[in-house]
Amino acid sequence: MKKLLMGNHTVSWGAMLARAQVIAAYPITPQTQIVEELATLCAEGKAKAQFIKVESEHSALASCIGASAAGARAFTATSSQGLALMHELLHWAAGARLPIVMANVNRAMAPGWNIWTEQTDSLAQRDTGWIQFYCENNQEILDSIIQAYKISETVSLPSMIVLDAFFLSHTTEPVEIPPQELVDKFLPPYKPQYKLDPKEPHAFGGLSSTEYYYELRYKIQKAMERAKEVIEETDEKFNQIFERKYGLIEEIETSDAEVILVTSSTITSTARFVTEQLRKTGKKIGLLKVRVFRPFPSSEIRDALSNCEKVAVIDRNISFGSGGIFASEIKSAIQKMGKQPVIFPFIAGLGGRDITVPQIEEMINYTFENAKPKEEILWRGLKYENI
Amino acid sequence: MKISDEEILNPGHVACPGCGAALSMRFALKALGRDTILVIPACCWSVIDGPFPYSSAGIPVFHMAFEAAASTAAGVKAGLLAQGNTHTSVVAWAGDGGTFDIGIQALSGTAERNADIIYVCYDNEAYQNTGIQRSSATPYLAWTTTTPVKFPKQEQKKDIVEIMAAHRIPYIATATVAFPEDLTKKFIKAKSIKGTKFIHLLSPCPPGWKSKDQDSIKISRLAVKSRVFPLIEIENGEKYKITVNPKPVAVKDYIRLQGRFRHISDENIEQIQKNVDRNWEKLLKKTEG
Numbered sequence: 001m002k003k004l005l006m007g008n009h010t011v012s013w014g015a016m017l018a019r020a021q022v023i024a025a026y027p028i029t030p031q032t033q034i035v036e037e038l039a040t041l042c043a044e045g046k047a048k049a050q051f052i053k054v055e056s057e058h059s060a061l062a063s064c065i066g067a068s069a070a071g072a073r074a075f076t077a078t079s080s081q082g083l084a085l086m087h088e089l090l091h092w093a094a095g096a097r098l099p100i101v102m103a104n105v106n107r108a109m110a111p112g113w114n115i116w117t118e119q120t121d122s123l124a125q126r127d128t129g130w131i132q133f134y135c136e137n138n139q140e141i142l143d144s145i146i147q148a149y150k151i152s153e154t155v156s157l158p159s160m161i162v163l164d165a166f167f168l169s170h171t172t173e174p175v176e177i178p179p180q181e182l183v184d185k186f187l188p189p190y191k192p193q194y195k196l197d198p199k200e201p202h203a204f205g206g207l208s209s210t211e212y213y214y215e216l217r218y219k220i221q222k223a224m225e226r227a228k229e230v231i232e233e234t235d236e237k238f239n240q241i242f243e244r245k246y247g248l249i250e251e252i253e254t255s256d257a258e259v260i261l262v263t264s265s266t267i268t269s270t271a272r273f274v275t276e277q278l279r280k281t282g283k284k285i286g287l288l289k290v291r292v293f294r295p296f297p298s299s300e301i302r303d304a305l306s307n308c309e310k311v312a313v314i315d316r317n318i319s320f321g322s323g324g325i326f327a328s329e330i331k332s333a334i335q336k337m338g339k340q341p342v343i344f345p346f347i348a349g350l351g352g353r354d355i356t357v358p359q360i361e362e363m364i365n366y367t368f369e370n371a372k373p374k375e376e377i378l379w380r381g382l383k384y385e386n387i
Numbered sequence: 388m389k390i391s392d393e394e395i396l397n398p399g400h401v402a403c404p405g406c407g408a409a410l411s412m413r414f415a416l417k418a419l420g421r422d423t424i425l426v427i428p429a430c431c432w433s434v435i436d437g438p439f440p441y442s443s444a445g446i447p448v449f450h451m452a453f454e455a456a457a458s459t460a461a462g463v464k465a466g467l468l469a470q471g472n473t474h475t476s477v478v479a480w481a482g483d484g485g486t487f488d489i490g491i492q493a494l495s496g497t498a499e500r501n502a503d504i505i506y507v508c509y510d511n512e513a514y515q516n517t518g519i520q521r522s523s524a525t526p527y528l529a530w531t532t533t534t535p536v537k538f539p540k541q542e543q544k545k546d547i548v549e550i551m552a553a554h555r556i557p558y559i560a561t562a563t564v565a566f567p568e569d570l571t572k573k574f575i576k577a578k579s580i581k582g583t584k585f586i587h588l589l590s591p592c593p594p595g596w597k598s599k600d601q602d603s604i605k606i607s608r609l610a611v612k613s614r615v616f617p618l619i620e621i622e623n624g625e626k627y628k629i630t631v632n633p634k635p636v637a638v639k640d641y642i643r644l645q646g647r648f649r650h651i652s653d654e655n656i657e658q659i660q661k662n663v664d665r666n667w668e669k670l671l672k673k674t675e676g
Contacts (some may be wrong), residue, residue: 022466022469049469050465050466050469052502054500055493055496056493058492059457059458059493062452062493063459063461063465064462066451066458066464066466067462068462070463070466070470071466071470072467074462089452089455092452196424196466198421198422198424201442201444201445201447202447203436203437203439203442203449203450204447204449206433206442206450207438209438212439
């Protein structure tokens with residue numbers, strides 16, 4: 001069944017189809033419709049979940065942590081300031097090895113108040129131990145939520161499904177809604193190895209001295225490394241049932257490309273159009289979409305970039321004092337390559353400013369025309385240098 | 388009133404000698420039974436339970452961040468309900484810092500939603516676990532490491548029970564281990580009621596109160612007798628009842644056993660006595676409905 005759904009409602013439907021048993025969420029623009037739709041779906045009995053309408057995002061994640069520790073499938077959704085408020089508990093959820101799934105609508109951090117899209121909110125949480133998926137369209141959101149539960153429950157780490165504010169959250173697209181029985185076949189009920197159970201009492205998360213803590217962290221990294229394979233296996237199983245797959249990354253005409261453009265989220269859609277047009281003019285341009293940011297698909301990216309000379313990375317985010325975060329990760333990933341491509345680190349579209357077709361064309365042309373970037377950070381679309 | 392002979396709390400916990408919080412847990416678990424899950428935020432009990440891989444509680448324990456006891460416990464309850472478990476009691480067990488201060492938002496939200504949990508605040512009247520810093524539960528003029536003798540706590544203790552009463556939750560009680568039958572009855576009653584239950588335990592702390600290890604029960608008893616800490620119940624935020632009302636003693640008798648008040652004058656004690664008397668009168672009026 002195809003249904004016209006806005007990105008936010010797609011998130012809610014994904015959580016319902018995944019049979020989330022406990023939902024705890026707090027409203028924040030531009031995520032609000034996720035909470036509203038879930039409240040409606042629960043009230044109508046379509047979603048059978050305990051819905052805790054909490055007083056803050058911190059409590060939203062705390063309740064999900066409690067529910068997940070008790071053995072239930074838990075879901076939450078937030079954005080920007082809300083995600084930042086959850087920061088402490090993002091660490092807790094991963095450290096407690098709980099397979100919670102959340103949606104985060106990418107929104108710029110204040111001040112000044114800005115509700116438009118930017119990836120800094122979620123990328124700033126990259127060290128918390130959450131698997132992160134950056135979605136390009138609404139279908140991918142729905143499918144990624146369903147996949148994420150399976151992945152998270154396999155490796156015992158939480159997952160964050162990330163979507164752009166407005167460009168996805170408020171954009172209506174046709175979405176294929178899989179039948180519940182097929183989703184159930186793909187994603188059986190959650191059966192945790194350990195849970196809070198008075199019949200088998202354990203203490204979780206207690207004082208861990210220098211004797212044990214180190215190994216607990218080591219195991220989180222190992223689980224993240226394993227997650228890469230599990231993401232690919234899960235994607236393949238999903239493909240067998242639903243005939244859609246996404247991968248850790250997606251390559252478009254990269255094999256003979258001299259320049260490869262790297263994008264994530266909805267910028268990828270614009271970039272698909274631009275690269276297609278430029279290909280027609282004979283430019284050897286390829287496109288690499290990074291879907292999974294944690295675990296970072298370093299080896300897959302190295303393979304994808306192995307034949308090109310230059311790589312243009314568009315970051316709609318910034319780590320102040322360093323630069324674009326995807327570019328920084330890619331620079332780190334290519335260190336293992338014999339012949340490394342030159343990285344062109346573009347920043348564009350912060351705070352939801354449009355990244356247009358001509359801008360992407362210009363970035364690609366700049367990369368073709370220059371042997372190396374002329375500046376440490378290639379800012380694009382700045383209007384007022386002295387505001 | 389029979390208190391269960393079954394010991395659920397195991398020996399080997401790492402509480403200080405004379406710890407009111409350890410004894411409180413022992414009696415609370417006797418009343419609650421084994422079909423109970425504990426959520427413990429940062430507090431003395433995150434240490435007392437024992438370091439990984441040990442746990443002394445004898446029932447499942449989920450350790451949680453400082454400000455999140457109530458919302459986590461509500462999540463545990465929801466998780467159990469989602470799996471069809473309606474019988475297990477979920478107890479948030481937090482100190483005064485995690486309740487009066489950093490955890491009050493989650494507690495207020497959870498109480499407003501009337502989540503079906505028992506929230507226990509064992510109140511040792513300061514951040515004892517970090518080395519005795521003042522909290523909003525620290526009494527007027529008490530010494531702590533952040534309210535030194537030359538500038539002791541200038542503010543009155545926050546009235547957490549009235550704050551919880553304003554949420555109109557079905558059940559609120561105060562208790563101390565000096566009156567174990569009263570404490571036991573209250574935990575059994577809390578377990579039988581649906582919705583948010585709040586139990587405020589006064590919990591002497593010998594290192595923090597600068598009192599003798601062997602005086603914890605005596606001090607608890609004097610707290611009640613002096614009416615510094617009346618033993619009450621409140622139903623639905625409006626039906627007040629004094630559950631134990633022994634012959635009163637002077638506040639001075641309570642205060643003089645504690646080194647944290649050593650610096651205060653007889654005039655100061657008079658002032659505290661007046662506050663206590665006024666609070667008692669107010670309480671009596673409330674019990675009259």
